[in-house]
Amino acid sequence: MLKGQQNARRSFIKRSLSALAVSVAIGASILGASSVHAEVGEPEKEELKFGFIKLTDMAPLAIAYEKGFFEDEGLYVTLEAQANWKVLLDGVIDGKLDGAHMLAGQPIAATIGYGTKAHIVTPFSMDLNGNGITVSNDIWERMKKHVPMQADGKPVHPIKADYLKPVVDEFIDEGKPFKMGMVFPVSTHNYELRYWLAAGGIHPGYYAPHKGDTSGQIDAMAQLSVTPPPQMPATMEAGTIHGYCVGEPWNQQAVFKGIGVPVITDYEIWKDNPEKVFGLNKEFTDKYPNTTIRLVKALIRAGEWLDANDNANRKEAVKILAKPEYVGADEEVIANSMTGTFEYEKGDKREIPDFNVFFRYNATYPYYSDAVWYLTQMRRWGQISDAKDDAWYEETAKSVYRPDIYAKAAKELIDAGTLKAADFPDFTTETGFKKPQTEFIDNITFDGTKPNDYLKSFPIGLKGEDKL
Numbered sequence: 001m002l003k004g005q006q007n008a009r010r011s012f013i014k015r016s017l018s019a020l021a022v023s024v025a026i027g028a029s030i031l032g033a034s035s036v037h038a039e040v041g042e043p044e045k046e047e048l049k050f051g052f053i054k055l056t057d058m059a060p061l062a063i064a065y066e067k068g069f070f071e072d073e074g075l076y077v078t079l080e081a082q083a084n085w086k087v088l089l090d091g092v093i094d095g096k097l098d099g100a101h102m103l104a105g106q107p108i109a110a111t112i113g114y115g116t117k118a119h120i121v122t123p124f125s126m127d128l129n130g131n132g133i134t135v136s137n138d139i140w141e142r143m144k145k146h147v148p149m150q151a152d153g154k155p156v157h158p159i160k161a162d163y164l165k166p167v168v169d170e171f172i173d174e175g176k177p178f179k180m181g182m183v184f185p186v187s188t189h190n191y192e193l194r195y196w197l198a199a200g201g202i203h204p205g206y207y208a209p210h211k212g213d214t215s216g217q218i219d220a221m222a223q224l225s226v227t228p229p230p231q232m233p234a235t236m237e238a239g240t241i242h243g244y245c246v247g248e249p250w251n252q253q254a255v256f257k258g259i260g261v262p263v264i265t266d267y268e269i270w271k272d273n274p275e276k277v278f279g280l281n282k283e284f285t286d287k288y289p290n291t292t293i294r295l296v297k298a299l300i301r302a303g304e305w306l307d308a309n310d311n312a313n314r315k316e317a318v319k320i321l322a323k324p325e326y327v328g329a330d331e332e333v334i335a336n337s338m339t340g341t342f343e344y345e346k347g348d349k350r351e352i353p354d355f356n357v358f359f360r361y362n363a364t365y366p367y368y369s370d371a372v373w374y375l376t377q378m379r380r381w382g383q384i385s386d387a388k389d390d391a392w393y394e395e396t397a398k399s400v401y402r403p404d405i406y407a408k409a410a411k412e413l414i415d416a417g418t419l420k421a422a423d424f425p426d427f428t429t430e431t432g433f434k435k436p437q438t439e440f441i442d443n444i445t446f447d448g449t450k451p452n453d454y455l456k457s458f459p460i461g462l463k464g465e466d467k468l
Contacts, residue, residue, distance in 0.1 A: 039412065040290050040293045040294065040408070040412055041290040042074065042290060043073065043074050043075055043288070043290050043291040043294050044287070044288040044289075044290055044291050045098070045288045045291045046074055046075060046076055046291075047076050047078075048070075048075055048076070048077045048078070048098045048099070048291070048295070049077070049078045049079075049080060049096075049097055049098055050077060050078070050079055050080070050097060050098060050099050050100055050101070051079075051080055051081075051082045051088045051091050051092070051097040051099075051100035051101065052079060052080075052081060052082065052088075052100060052101035053081070053082055053084070053085065053088065053101060053229065054081055054229070054230060054326070054327045054328055054329075055101075055229055055247040055248065055249075055250075055276075055327065056130065056247065056248045056249055056321055056327055056334055056337065056338055056356065057101070057126055057127045057130045057247055057248075057275055057276050057356065058101045058126075058276075058321075058326065058327070059127075059302070059306055059317055059320075059321060059338075059356075059358065060126050060127070060278075060299050060302040060303050060306065060358060061079055061101055061278075061299070061302070062079070062317075062320050062321060062326050063302035063305055063306060063317060063320065064077075064298040064299055064301065064302040065077055065079055066320055067301075067302065067305060069297075069298035069299075069301045069302055070295070070298045072298065072301075073294035073295065073297055073298050074294065075291065075294055075295060075298065079325070079326075080097070081325070081326075082097075082100070083228075084228050085102075085103055085106065085183065085184045085187070086184075088100050088101075088102065089102070089106050089110065089116065089120075089279075090116065092120065092279055092280065092281055093110070093116060093118040093120070093281060095281070098280070098284060099278060099279060099280040099284070099295070100278070100279055101126060101276055101278065102120075102122070102276060102277050102278065102279035103183070103184055103186060103187040103188060103276065103277075104122075104125075104188055104274055104275065104276060104277045104370065104371075104374055105184075105186030105187060105188065105190075105191070105374050105378070106120065106184075106186055106277075106279060107120035107121060107122050107277065107279045107400050108186070108371055108374050108375060108378075108396070108397075108400050109186040109378070109383070111396070111399060111400050112375075112378075112384070112396060114186065114209065114378065114383050114384070115185075115186070118281065119281070119282040119283075119399070120279050120280065120281060120282065120400070121279070121280055121281075121282045121285055121399075121400055121401070121402050122277040122278060122279050122280070122366050122400065122401055122402065123278070123280070123285070123292065123296050123366060123402040123403075123404075123405035123406045123409070124277065124278040124296050124299050124300070124364055124366060124406060125274055125275075125276075125277050125278075125363060125364050125365060125366050125367070125370065126275065126276040126277055126278055126299075126303075126358070126364070127275045127276055127303075127356060127357060127358050127363055128272045128273060128274060128275060128354070128356075128357040128358075128361060128363045129265065129266055129267040129272060129273060129275060129354060129355055129356060129357055130247050130248060130266070130275050130276075130337075130355065130356050131188065131189055131192060131245060131246065131247050131248075131251075131265065131266040131275065132245070132246070132247075132248070132251035132262040132264065132265045132266065132342070133192075133193060133196060133243065133244070133245045133251075133262065133263055133264050133265075134232075134236070134243055134244055134245075134246070134250075134251045134254045134260045134261065134262045134263070135164070135242060135243035135260060135261060135263055136236050136237075136239075136242055136243060136259065136260050137258075137259060137260060137261065138242075139164075139167060139242050139243060140260070140261040140263070140345070142167045142170070143159075143163050143164050143167055143263070146162075146163040146166055147159055147163045154345075154348050155344070155345070155348075157264070157268065157344075157350070158264050158268035158269075158441060159263045159264050160196075160199065160200050160264075160441065161196050161197050161198075161199060161200025161201070161202055162200040162201065163200070164197075164200060164202065164263075165200050165201050165202050168202050168221055168222055172221065177223050178221070178222045178223065178242055179222070179223045179224075179225065179240070179241045179242055180193060180222055180223070180224050180225075180241055180242060180243045180244055180245070181224070181225060181226070181227035181232055181235060181236070181241040181243070181244035181245070181246075182224050182225075182226065182227070182244065182245050182246075183226065183227065183228065183229050183245075183246060183247075184226060185207070185214065185216060185226065185383070186374075186378070186383070188266070188273070188274075188275055188276075188374075189245040189246055189247070190216075190224065190245070191374065191377040191381075192245055192266045192269050192270070192273070193224060193245035194224070194377070194380075194381060195269060195270070195377070195440075195441075195442075196245075196264065196269050196441065197221075197222055198458070198460040198461065199441050199442040201460075202221050202222050203219055203220060203221045203222075203460055204216075204220055204221070204222055204224055204381070205217040205218055205219055205220025205221075205222075205223065205224065205381075206218040206219055206220075206381055206382040206462070206468055207381055207382040207383045208382055208385070208468040209382070209383065209385060210385040210386075210467075210468075211468070216381065216382075218382070218468060225241070227241065227244060229246050229247060229250050230250065232244045232246045232250045232253075232254075233250060233253045233254050233257055233259060233260070236254065236259060236260055237257070237259045237260075243260070247275070248334070248336075248337040248338070248356070249327065249329045249333045249334050249336070249337065251337075252333050252334075252336040252337055252342075252343060253329065253333055255336075255343050255344075255345075255346055256330075256332070256333055256336075258346065261344060261345045261346075262342070262343075262344050263344065265342060265352065265355060267352060267354060267355055268441060269440070269441045270437075270439065270440050270441070271439035271440075272354065272357065272361055272363075272439075274363075274367070274370040274373075277366065278295075278296075278299060280292065285402070285405065292405055293405060293408050293409045293412065294409075296405060296406060296409035297409045297412055297413055299364070300359075300364055300406075300409060300410060300413060300419070301413070301418065301419075302358075303358040303359035303363065303364045304358075304359045304419060304423065306356075306358035306359060307357065307358050307359040307360050307363075308359075310353075311339065311340055311353070314335075314338050314339045314340070315335070315339065317338065318331050318334045318335045318338050318339065319331060321334050321338070322334055336349075337352075337355050337356060338355075338356055340352065340353040340355070341355075342355050359423075362424065362425055364406070365403060365406060365424070365425055365430075366401040366402060366403050366406055367401070367403070367432055367433065367434055367448075368394065368397040368398055368401050368403070368431075368432035368433055368448065369397075369432070369433045369434045369446075369448025369449075370401070370434075370448075371396070371397035371400055371401045372393045372394070372397050372433075372448040372451050373446060373448065375388075375393050375396060375397065375451065376393070376446075376451045376454055376455055379451075379455060379462060380455060380458060380461035380462055380463070381461065381462070382462055382468055385467060385468070386467060387452075387464060387465050387466070387467075389452070390449070390450065390451055390452055393451040394449075397432075397448075398432075401432070403430070403432050407427045407430075410424045410427070411427070433448045433449055434448060444457050444458065445457075452464070
């Protein structure tokens with residue numbers, strides 16, 4: 001656990017903030033209140049505990065803490081690693097945690113009642129991209145003969161699941177299950193792995209919660225199951241699973257250990273896809289609105305620091321994340337993806353400057369369309385059992401994603417001169433829906449305003465009135 005700063009330092013910061021408030025008040029009386037920005041009020045709750053899982057995309061939390069961005073907002077934060085995603089979510093629901101680094105699907109699933117029912121919201125998207133799909137050495141050798149090669153003998157990327165399908169077919173013919181791991185049923189990793197497999201003609205299986213079946217393996221050609229991220233490499237090495245989808249550094253760990261090959265990144269499955277979010281109980285945001293805005297301000301600053309000057313701060317970030325209280329992996333392993341490269345087969349290191357994005361491309365803005373995409377995948381694979389109209393998708397997205405809170409935080413930073421308006425969406429015209437997105441591995445276009453049309457475009461998956 002990371003301890004908060006000492007009381008003496010807290011007192012100094014509080015005195016400094018009070019002096020600043022007095023200065024602003026004096027300035028307002030001299031210049032006229034209309035010419036001075038009305039800053040957000042003092043935090044209603046100062047002592048906060050945030051949870052995270054040991055993945056590199058928890059970086060905004062670590063940076064906001066280490067660089068004093070939380071304290072700049074009068075917030076005294078403790079960061080605490082959690083055992084798994086369920087424990088983390090339960091902590092936010094029962095109040096043991098004030099907020100947490102979450103799978104993007106967790107606030108959505110909780111709010112619609114898939115799993116534990118609770119109204120969880122997110123005013124902040126933590127990053128884009130950052131995941132990969134790794135297979136064991138044995139599976140890679142069997143896949144490799146189907147993969148097109150460059151003149152130098154290295155594979156042509158992206159590597160599609162089409163090249164895995166003959167291997168899966170061999171397993172089926174031999175009466176053997178083909179097993180892969182993902183981190184949680186409502187994780188981006190689950191949906192990305194399913195998306196990649198289905199695009200290659202490999203059915204990843206359905207859920208049927210209305211029948212009490214939450215295995216996700218109905219009609220599955222590849223059986224997916226939950227494995228905690230840090231355990232992925234060892235579980236694959238033991239032969240329990242043949243591959244997995246996970247965030248960093250656990251794909252690169254397989255390369256360093258020589259036990260597997262990352263075959264594709266999520267950047268290649270869906271360019272600049274949303275990944276983690278910062279989740280809060282809606283009750284918390286209602287009770288502590290100033291605290292919520294202030295913590296979002298700190299996280300925005302952390303995201304900007306991570307991407308500033310073409311990732312110039314990433315080497316320092318790697319050193320911070322390597323600490324045992326954060327990710328606790330070797331610096332070299334973390335740097336392999338955090339500093340703009342990604343190593344596939346050992347020695348095949350390629351430039352992917354956007355493998356981890358924490359601020360550019362409006363990465364931190366909580367778009368409604370991102371939430372809609374997750375909902376479509378929940379419906380596609382049966383986690384949402386019944387058909388829903390387009391209006392339901394939009395209403396649900398708006399109940400979970402909170403760009404209104406984000407905009408207040410961003411405007412505070414703009415008015416203070418900390419960041420520029422050009423760094424953010426145009427809040428006067430922003431609808432919360434991205435333009436139709438085309439850069440998916442299967443070339444299917446996603447329009448967040450037309451979720452049912454999107455579902456109809458998939459050859460594999462539930463759509464319309466389909467029900468298991």
